[in-house]
Amino acid sequence: MPLPFLTADRAFDTSDTSTTDGDVALAFDDHDEWRRPYRPGPWRVAAAALLLLLASFVLMASLIVAFAGALPGAGLCFGLALLVIAAALRLLRMGTWVSRHGVRRTGFFSTSTVEWRQVTALRTVQQPVRWLGLPRTVQGQALTLVRGGGEPLPLLTDHNADFLSRVEAFDRAADVVEAWGARYGPAAQPVAAPGQ
Incomplete structure (x- = not known):
């Protein structure tokens, strides 16, 4: 049974070095x-x-x-097992997702989506970040999204469950998200001529 949320698309693999980073980031057919x-x-x-x-x-x-x-009692145990399975699947879906429409940050309890036209900047900054999502903070890197007039939204950190001790993977993922922002963000949108 394929689980598409478990693996990234082949387009995000960086084993093919014959293309530029932007081409690799946007290499698949369906950008929607x-x-x-x-x-x-x-x-x-x-x-x-472990949850499963x-x-x-x-x-x-x-x-x-x-x-x-x-x-x-059997029904209660069965319901508890379904809750644990749902929690494991939600844990696997957590992270940052991109498409032509915007960038989506999926947490355990909530999801926030920002359209590319609302994004004013995507930048990697040094700041205190949460270690594995726990309250403890350490100094690290975060890819933050800046909206017009809004507070920066951290999309990725190098100390979360996806990138702890994987600095190269964090850099690659940040580059891919920035490539999507460059492709579909406000700077890439055509400016309409006056009177149109």
Whole structure:
């Protein structure tokens, strides 16, 4: 069963060095489809795998409870297993996604989408960042999105579950998101002639 949210598109692989970075970043056909421009990191995949392992034990417990004749308890265990599976899948979907329409930051509980025409700048800055999404902060790099009159929105950090101890992967992902911004941002939009 293919899980498209688990892997990045082949266009985001950088094994082909015959093209420029911008060409690699925009190399696939359908720019309307939302895509994550990097592979999920090992910390994120490991956490999701542990959650799915826990869900399998809870499902087994629900089966044992059902065979014992306690159907309400079995239903409760089954519902808990479904919640754990949903949490694991949501954890795998977390991250930054790009398309022709804009950039989307998917968190565990919320998703925010910013259209490219609202983006005034995308820049990598040194700042305190959260370590693996926990309250503890460390000095690191973040790719931030600046909207007109708005507070900077961090899209990627080099200490989150996707890029911890993977500096090259963070740099590559930041370059790809910046290439999308350069392609579809306000600077790339044609200016309408007066009277049109």
